[in-house]
Amino acid sequence: MARAGKTFIELLQTCRQSSFVDFRLDGATVRDLSLTSVGQLLRNNLRTARNQLGSGSSNSNPIPLYSGSSNRSVLENLDMVQRANGNKVPKLPIGLLVEEARTNQLVSLGDGFALQLLETLELHTTYLLPPAMGSQFFYQLQRQRKIWWMRWSVDPGRYFISDMRRDEADQGRTTAVSICARFLDRSELAQMVELERLELSEGERVGEWQAAIVRVGHNLDRAVLAILMDALECTASERCVKIHRKIAPYKCGIVCAEEDATDANVRNDLIDLSKHLTYVLRAANLPVHESFSFEQASPALDRLDQIGVPYALLLSAGTLRTGLLQLRSRDTTLSETIHLSDLPHYLERIINA
Numbered sequence: 001m002a003r004a005g006k007t008f009i010e011l012l013q014t015c016r017q018s019s020f021v022d023f024r025l026d027g028a029t030v031r032d033l034s035l036t037s038v039g040q041l042l043r044n045n046l047r048t049a050r051n052q053l054g055s056g057s058s059n060s061n062p063i064p065l066y067s068g069s070s071n072r073s074v075l076e077n078l079d080m081v082q083r084a085n086g087n088k089v090p091k092l093p094i095g096l097l098v099e100e101a102r103t104n105q106l107v108s109l110g111d112g113f114a115l116q117l118l119e120t121l122e123l124h125t126t127y128l129l130p131p132a133m134g135s136q137f138f139y140q141l142q143r144q145r146k147i148w149w150m151r152w153s154v155d156p157g158r159y160f161i162s163d164m165r166r167d168e169a170d171q172g173r174t175t176a177v178s179i180c181a182r183f184l185d186r187s188e189l190a191q192m193v194e195l196e197r198l199e200l201s202e203g204e205r206v207g208e209w210q211a212a213i214v215r216v217g218h219n220l221d222r223a224v225l226a227i228l229m230d231a232l233e234c235t236a237s238e239r240c241v242k243i244h245r246k247i248a249p250y251k252c253g254i255v256c257a258e259e260d261a262t263d264a265n266v267r268n269d270l271i272d273l274s275k276h277l278t279y280v281l282r283a284a285n286l287p288v289h290e291s292f293s294f295e296q297a298s299p300a301l302d303r304l305d306q307i308g309v310p311y312a313l314l315l316s317a318g319t320l321r322t323g324l325l326q327l328r329s330r331d332t333t334l335s336e337t338i339h340l341s342d343l344p345h346y347l348e349r350i351i352n353a
Contacts, residue, residue, distance in 0.1 A: 006233060008110060008183060008191045015228045018241060019307045030109060031116045033221060038307045041249035041287075043224050049152075049247055050123050050220075051097060063093045063127060070100035074126060075207045092211060093129040093137075100124060107219050110183070110191045120221045127214040131203060134212025138175070138200040141214060145179050145196055152244040153230050158182045162194075175200045181226055183233060195226055231308070242331060243308035245351050250289040252281055252347060253304040257316040261294035266317045270294075273315060277343060284344035286351065305330055311347060 006014065012030065016023055020039035024032045035043060066084075068077035077096050082089055100122040107115040129137055142161050150156035158181050167174040179196040196218040204213050231242045245251065254277060256270045278288045289309055291300075297314060304312055314326035314335065326335040327347070338346055 008113065011183065011229055011233055012113075014232045014235075015225060018228060018232065020228055020241070021225065028113045029116055030114070030225070033115065033117060033225070035224070038249045039224065042227070042243065042247065042308075043220060045247040045249065046223055046227065047121075047123070047220055050218075050223075063095050064090075065095040065097055065125070068096040068098040068126075070098050070124075074128070074213075078128075078207065092209060093127060093133060095128075096126045098124045098126070105219070107222050108194055109222065109225070110193045113191075115219075115222055115225065117219075117221055120219060122217060122219055124215065124217045126216075128206060128209065128211045129214065131210060131212050134200055134202050134214065137212075138198070138214050141216070142177055142179075142198060145198065145216065149179055149181070149195060152227060152247055154234065154242050155230065158230065159195075173202055181230065183229060193222075193226055193229075195223065239302060240305040240330065241308040243310075245310040248308045248310050249287070250304075250307065250309045251286045251311065251351050253289040253291060253300075253309045253312045254278065255297055255300045255304075255312055255314050256294050257297070257314070258295050260317045263317070266320065267294065269320050270315055270317075273319065277313065277340075281344050281347065284348050286344055286347060301328065310351070313343075 009025070012025060015021055016025070020036055020042060022032075022034050022036070023030050066077075066081045068074075068080070072080065074096065077098070078090060078094070081094075081096075102120055102122055103118060105117045105120050107117060107120070109115045127137065127141075146159055146161055149159045153159065160180055160182060162178040162180055165176045167176065176197060176199045178194045178198070181193045181195055183191045183193065196216065199215045201213045201215070204211055206213070227243065227247070228241070235242070243249075254274045256274065260266045260270060278290065281288050289304060289307070291303070301312055308330075310330045312328045312330070314328055316325075319325045319340070323340040324337055325340065327338050328335040
C-alpha cells in the first residue's frame with residue numbers, strides 16, 4: 001500500500017470538497033450526507049455493479065439469483081419466486097437479492113468514526129445452500145467479495161478479510177467475517193473501515209428445507225464514501241478523482257480547441273460533430289458529460305478530472321479535415337491519436353477491459 005499523505009480527518013475533508021458529496025463533520029461523526037448529481041450517478045453505478053455481482057459460484061455452475069422484497073421473510077420471498085416460476089418448487093442452491101430502505105442509521109466508518117444517515121439503502125444477498133456446501137461456499141465468497149472491492153480501487157492492497165468471528169449466542173452456529181479497507185495516515189496508523197459483512201449460519205430450517213445460509217450485506221452510501229476515499233487518499237487535492245472507469249459517472253467528455261472558435265463555420269461544424277459523437281457514444285451505453293465548449297484544454301480537462309471522467313475527446317479543425325482526434329486519459333494525462341471511425345468501439349473496448 002502506498003504511504004498516504006493525509007490523516008483520516010483530512011481525507012474526509014477532501015471528500016467533502018470534491019464534486020461528489022457534501023456533509024457536516026461533527027467531531028468523529030459524518031452528518032447530513034448529501035450527494036450531488038455526479039455523486040448520485042456514482043451511487044447508481046455502484047448499485048448496478050453490486051446487483052450484477054454474480055452468483056458467487058463458478059460460471060459453469062451458477063447459483064440462480066432472484067429479486068426479493070425487504071418486507072418479506074426468506075420463506076415468503078421463496079414462495080414469491082415459486083409463484084413467478086409457475087409454482088415450480090425452487091431447488092437449492094438459490095440466492096435472493098434484497099434492497100432495504102432505512103432511516104436514521106448510524107453506520108460505522110472506521111475506528112471511532114461513524115456515518116449518521118437520515119435515509120439510506122442496505123443491499124443484502126442471501127444464499128440458501130445444501131448443508132454440505134455451506135463452508136466451502138462461504139470461504140469462496142469471501143475471496144470473491146474481496147476481489148470485487150479490489151477491482152474498483154486505486155490501491156487494491158488496502159482491502160482485506162477480517163478474522164473470523166463466532167456468535168456465542170447461538171452456540172457458535174453463526175460465523176461472520178468482514179471485508180475491510182485499510183487507510184493509513186501520515187503517522188502510519190491504520191484506520192480500518194468495514195465495507196461488507198458476510199455471515200454463515202449452518203443447519204437452519206427454512207420451510208421444508210434444512211439449509212446452510214450465507215448472508216452478505218453492505219450500506220450503499222458508506223460504499224460511495226469509501227470509493228471516494230480510495231480515489232482521493234493519495235492525491236494532493238480533490239482536483240483529480242481517479243474512480244474506476246467502469247463505475248465512473250461519465251465515461252467521456254468532449255473538448256473543442258479554443259483557437260477554432262473564431263471561424264463561425266468551423267465552430268458550428270465542431271458543435272455538430274460533438275453532438276453527433278455524444279449521440280453515438282450514448283447509444284453504445286457510454287455516458288458523455290455534456291459540456292463540450294471552446295476553451296483552453298487545461299481548465300476544461302481539470303473540470304472533467306474533478307468529476308472522475310476517465311477519457312476526453314479533443315477535437316479541432318483538423319478533425320473535420322482528417323477525421324483524426326486525440327483521446328486523452330485522465331490517469332496518465334497522455335493522449336493518443338484515433339480516427340472518428342474508431343468510435344464507439346475502441347472506447348467501449350478500453351472502458352470494459
